[in-house]
Amino acid sequence: MSRWLRALFAAASLCVASVQAHAAAGQGTHAFVGVDVLPMDRDHRLARQTVVVADGRIIAVGPQDTVEIPADATRIAGEGRVLMPGLAEMHGHVPGGDDPAYVEDTLILYLANGVTLVRNMAGDPSHPALRARIEAGELDGPNLVLASPWLRGEDADAVAREIRAHHAAGFDLLKLGNIPVQAWPRMVETAGQVGMPFAGHIPDGVPLQDALTARQASIDHFDRYVEFLVPPGTDTGERDAGWFGSGWVQWVDRGRIGEAVSRTVAAGTWNVPTLTLVEHMASPESAESMLQWPEMRYVPATERERWRRAKREYAARDTFQPEAAGALVALRRDLLKALHDGGAPIALGSDAPQFFNVPGFSIHREMASMQTAGLTPYEVLVTGTRNAAHALGTPDAFGTIEVGRRADLILLADDPREDLTHVRNPMGVMADGRWWTREVLDARLDRIAERHAD
Ligand SMILES: [Zn+2]
DSSP states (O other): HHHHHHHHHHHHHHHHHHHHHHTTTTTEEEEEEEEEOOOSSSSEEEEEEEEEEEETEEEEEEGGGGGOOOOOOEEETTOOOOOOEEEEEEOOOHHHHHHHHHHHHHHHHHHHEEEEEEEEESOTTHHHHHHHHHHHSSSSOEEEEEEEEEEEOOSSHHHHHHHHHHHTTTTTTEEEEOOOGGGGGHHHHHHHTTTTOOEEOOOOOOOOHHHHHTOOSSEETTTTHHHHOOOOTOTTTOOOOOOOGTTTTGOOOOHHHHHHHHHHHHHEEEOOHHHHHHHHHHSSSOHHTTTSSSGGGGGEEEEHHHHHHHHHHHOOOOTTTTTHHHHHHHHHHHHHHHHHHTOBBBOOOOBBBSSSSTTTHHHHHHHHHHHHOOOOOOHHHHHHHHHHHHTTTTTSSSSSSSSTBBBOOOSSOTTTTTTGGGGSSOOOETTEEEEEEEEHHHHHHHHHHHHHHH
């Protein structure tokens, strides 16, 4: 076959497959019949239930023999399987609009891993329209919550103008990066006026306690916690605090963790730990070996090369030598456990696609890290389901299996409370009432891998 014919054939089969995927992804009425349900409202499992979904909502949940199945419902066999709410990636990224294929692939990678909501943590002007297309069923993807582009204003006036522009453009929350410390009070004031939460990093020069007092909605990556844990008055000399405090970790007083926890609880500020972000850069595993992980086949070569270079660059930093990097990893795990046990709210997030975090796949690595830190599998699953809805200020919208909740669901072969690996490779994924079978998702994954094959 000539190259030209092959290209034509590939284009034609792409069209057929995409029609099929979209046909499979219409809203409508579905019934999961005879399935065991993990509602995630508390730690229990309801045997042999039927769950009916219509127009994107859960409309009935009950014992199999008591729930009437609408005549037009698509029946999904649930016997011997487990249905739970879909997972939220509360610190994820969706690319900008200049490469539509990359954007669409990223959305599929999330869905294929059971991620039914992404809180996108760095906005692009294309994102509100992208979300509208997903909601209209024109594009396959998870529910999106949209942070604005990074705030970057050089002074308070500029920051205030940016906030109003992001609000008008339809973003849901503000992504905090490094605004000048002098602009902080005005940022807090303006965000309050337009009613947008602010989240992400804590700017340089703003101490943790000020972000908490200002009711920052979420602190991601445990930003500024290390600096708080170093006792005031410690002589840090000229040494930079480094990446998430790696340069100062040697001076941490663990006796201050209790105060960090109580201040966080009092503020009600969420933490999205993104443990894997630091663990991937601190691990002794070589970048070359990490790039052999199975999910790397879905990553463009340019991105893989960026990660490989980044790991080498971090390893050369004098504030990120193995001893400090290892101490930082251990501290972050202990901090997560202390915050969680102390009642501070935690939401699941891995920061995909940063540093070896392949969208969707990385949420499972993050969950494994959280379990290593001492959370039970059930507690980890709560951070990615019910807690996500609470973190977004919409506790009744999704995150549990109850009548009225948005139909964000994953169908599993086994109970993930016994083993978190059971939440990988769901047999089917429903986001906003649209249903994708494993078969459809795998076909899409195969095509993404083909595009990136060397
Ligand atoms: Zn990020």
